[in-house]
Amino acid sequence: MKYRFLFFVSLFFSVLLWSQAVKKPVAAPAKNIAITLTPLKNCKVYLGSYYGKGRVLVDSAQLNEKSAGAFKGTTKLPGGIYFVVSPQYTVQFELLIGNQQQFSITGDTAQKDNPVIKGSPDNDLFKEYSAVTIEKGKGLMNLNQQMSTAKTKDDSAKLRNEIIRLNKELQNYREDIIKKHPSSLLTTLLTAMKRPDAPAIPIVNGKADSTYPYRFVKNHFWDDVAFNDDRLLRTPFFEPKLDDYFKFYVSPEPDSIIKEVKYILLSSRTGKEMYPYLLTKFTNKYMNPEYMGQDKVFLYMFDNFYSKGDTTFLNAASRKTIFERAYSMMANQLGNPAPLLNLRDTTEKVISLYSIQSTFTLVVFWDPTCSHCKEEIPRIDSMYRAKWKSLGITIYAVNTAEKTMDELKKFVAEKHLSPDWILVYQPKAERDAEQAAGQPNFRQLYDVYKTPTLYLLDDKKNIIAKQLSIEQFDDLIAAKLKKQNSSK
Helix, strand or coil, X not given: CECCCCCCCCCECCCCCCCCCCCCCXXXXXXXXXXXXXXXXXXXXXXXXXXXXXXXEEEEEECCCCCEEEEEECCCCCCEEEEEECCCCCEEEEEEECCCCEEEEEEECCCCCCCEEECCHHHHHHHHHHHHHHHHHHHHHHHHHHHHCCCCHHHHHHHHHHHHHHHHHHHHHHHHHHHHCCCCHHHHHHHHHCECCCCCCCEECCEECCCHHHHHHHHHCCCCCCCCCHHHHHCCCHHHHHHHHHHHCCCCCHHHHHHHHXXXXXXXXXXXXXXXXXXXXXXXHHHCCCCCCCHHHHHHHHHHCHHHCCCCCCCHHHHHHHHHHHHHHHCCCCCCECCCCEEEECCCCEEEHHHCCCCEEEEEEECCCCHHHXXXXXXXXXXXXXXXXXXXXXXXXXXXXXXXHHHHHHHHHHHCCCCCCEEEECCHHHHHHHHXXXXXXXXXXXXCCCCCEEEEECCCCEXXXXXXXXXXXXXXXXXXXXXXXXXX
């Protein structure tokens, strides 16, 4: 297994001395982290932590004239990687906070790399680990420098073997910590950091199985990692590792993503912070996906989590956004029939989308006052004149703002848009009538939250593509026509 090295500051610890009041015993606070940070006096210092890909401040301590203070509280901090922050909001040094939260820190702003921390078993273990890894890390750096200047193949081979040996020692040392201290915070961090080594390609029945290394790494990527462990949120490496997993080891096809998302969310369900964090992360990613069709993942989460009551951590605005986007997306999934549109053209004649007889129909939702539309609509028209018209493609262009009809006519005239475009809009009175009747409007049916929004329909008005670039639509049309011609 490979590890990403944690570049924490070496932390040193000793025993924290504290006593109860003589006259009346007082229960010790759940959290009591004494801190002395010279030369700071009569000011506040802060305790921060990693949180996903970000960092947040979680507590403060008032230092007295002797530079002493304490982070106290009746509730323990969640375990993870923390750091002390100066009044000027600069990070002084990092530390681990585990279950034991009664310890002391002594540091100096002029010596950020040398704080002394006493009374924390997690940091005692990390102190030893840090010393060993720093020593071996320097050795590896030195060997790599020698490799770059090696004069003979024999010298390179010897150095390479020495690098392999030293890496193996480091790996074995980490594995030994995991075995001897299975419940420690450091073990949790080491386990979450490690990534499987890709094995050699095996020969099966006389043939090389070239996909085996990929399958092996994917199957062991999360070995011994508990997705419900909230401590992982307070590390700088868990979320990047998660992102790499979806980028390199999960197919972008929606059903493959859904399988992984389902496993991770169900595994994290008992994590007080981890579950809502991951649900929110996946929601944000697939509500506005990178690839066409991945909004199906968001609808899966809506159907299986949000619609079943997992909304207590949402504020009213977030809940409204999620539910409205889900209801909008349901009507325009790939392969589904396009929602019905009966809109008026510039002569007030009703033109039904389904009345169009065409090999393909490109539905364009746009606003003539939209700056992006002013760039994209002429480009669409150029492609239409150059190729699409001869291929039997019809453009059904919907003006999303009924008050801009004068601007639309002016834009069409100035840009000399093809007269073959079907230009339509919905009068306000008709939109209001739909709303009064409780019927969804075209914005909801087609998830039009920005302009331009584009959909490509086949001859039966089924949705075959959406939200692609003009060039991607062109490539898809060419591929569809080629497939149709080859099947004849």
